[in-house]
Amino acid sequence: MIIEQVIAASLIMTTPILLAAIGGLVNRQAGIVNIALDAKMLAGAFVAVVVSSATGGWFVAVLAAALCGAAIGYLFSLVITRAKANMIVAGLGLNVLVAGFLGFILNWFYNSSGTLRLPGVHLLPHVFPESSGNVPVIGGALADLDPLTLFAWGSVLALPWLLANTRLGLRLRAAGNAPQVARAVGLSEKSLQDFGTAFAGFFSGLAGAHLALASIGLFNEGLTAGRGFIALAAFYFGRNRPVTTALVCLLFGFLDAAQIRMQTAGLPPKLIGTIPYLMVLVALCLAGWRNRDRKAMAQ
């Protein structure tokens, strides 16, 4: 019974991290390290709550959140590719700016500090009927399964093929890995990078929508709790490979879900929370070590 609950909770907690990580991964393949995933998640969550409350539909809300994320991503990309801003500082700046902007709107138009609770917010529906909960072990996860989770894992499975076999996928990777080659064959690597960043924004918007609409149905300034950075950690650890990254996300989602339980078991949740970050550090060190040895061997 406990296992069933943990699986269900882990899967739910994984989805926002996974969606953002998919976006960040494609973005990085195209040559941009997107450090502002968190900002777009936050904006997506806000838009999702507002639109869901206004229209009463979850699909419109999710779409609006994704488009909002994509729009922010596109503008952000223009600053990097056209105005030649440093992507790291601009990204950190965008995180501050979006948080400030949302806080401002929240404070002024909704007269609330930090939390937005609106009437008539529609949560994400469940894909399978209630009775699927009777399936052993994964029943809980099946019963809770929402369309965005399904979409996220579908994207993970489709992405390796899309990146390796479609025109757009190859061009995106060329823009990141061999910009000179891309330019030589007449591609605009800047436009491709803009597309990549808008794509990352789209998926981060979805991630935000999932955070807001999966179960709680409200917006809070601290809603993302650094998950945009966890996503960054995930695709760094997964070395930009979609399936590996997804498995890392699952592990981080599990840790996220387990945190709540470990608290009751007396383990310090704050320390558990640092595990994803430490893992990335270790992974980066190992990769650095390997590269150095390889270089030493070559000499």
Added chain:
Amino acid sequence: MVDMTAHQGGGGSELFSRGFGLAFPFLVAIAVSALMLLLIGENPFDIFTLMANEGFGSQRRISATLSAATPLLFTGVATAVCFRSGVFNVGVEGAFVLGGLAAAFIGFTAPAEWGAMIILPAFLFAMIVGAFWLYVPGVLLARLDVDEVVSTLMLNFVAFGISGYLVNGPLLSESSGNNVTPLVHEAAQLGRLLPPSTLHAGFFLGLFCLAAYAFWTRRTADGFEAELVGLNQRFSRAVGISIPSVIIMVMLLSGIVSGLGGASHALGQLHRFSEGFSPGYGFTGMAVALLGRNNAFGILFGAVLFGALASAGTTVQLFSDIPLDLVNIIEGTVMIFAVVELGRITLFRRRRAT
């Protein structure tokens, strides 16, 4: 040498472009926030006048501004030390927080009989902790070519986790609420300069760091070499500068200054460590360093400006209902547009050695 990389586009004299470069991000930020104010039907001019008045209008307000600027002096210098060598250290925040925790720890555990002497080991411990914290990513970058942006970013979250755990567990104050350590001994608290305001002696330490930074950049060989590495790595290597040692040196210096900043904030401002010790001083410090173009006077200017924004923002929220978040909007815009310019002028992403 500088001019070689200086202009890729845009004409005008060097002086004009520099002056404009300094003002540009701030002008954009003013424009963006004015737009926000118009959007909610306020007169931006009135609000900005009010903010200027709240920031600098009287001695009391100026001391509040300087008090808010104090941590930014440290984080600004700590960031600039690395940025000018092209080392993208975004981990000042973590070192600042842990330095503060270290100083507070000494401040309330050391025997009270030591009196004001406690301040010395407290600052020393904070320096050591801060230096160690940034030494790690420094070595990783210098020896294993581990991307410092990611490593320092991740270490920030580790620092938050560790300090959050300690302040809710082993170091939790028994007497008062949660998320705070006990108060440091009275003798270990830094003196207040103009009593009703919270401006404390740490401000002078911040100015001292700034002066030391100015001296280091202009008058020492190490500071010159560090700048060369930032301007052109291949050239630096060709003239015999050890790039790994420069990287480690600037990271250590950055850690020391961050630690000092945390210690000054803990002993001078809060007199303890608490969760939420730093509302992003490390990141605002980046905005300060970028706005000030890594120049000591520029950093002073940037720190005072952001200090004024923070202290005026609070009162403006009180008197005119304008949300304090306006300050964040300005800060974020400054950060983004500071690098828009920088991308063209100096701060190039270092080419990786092959």
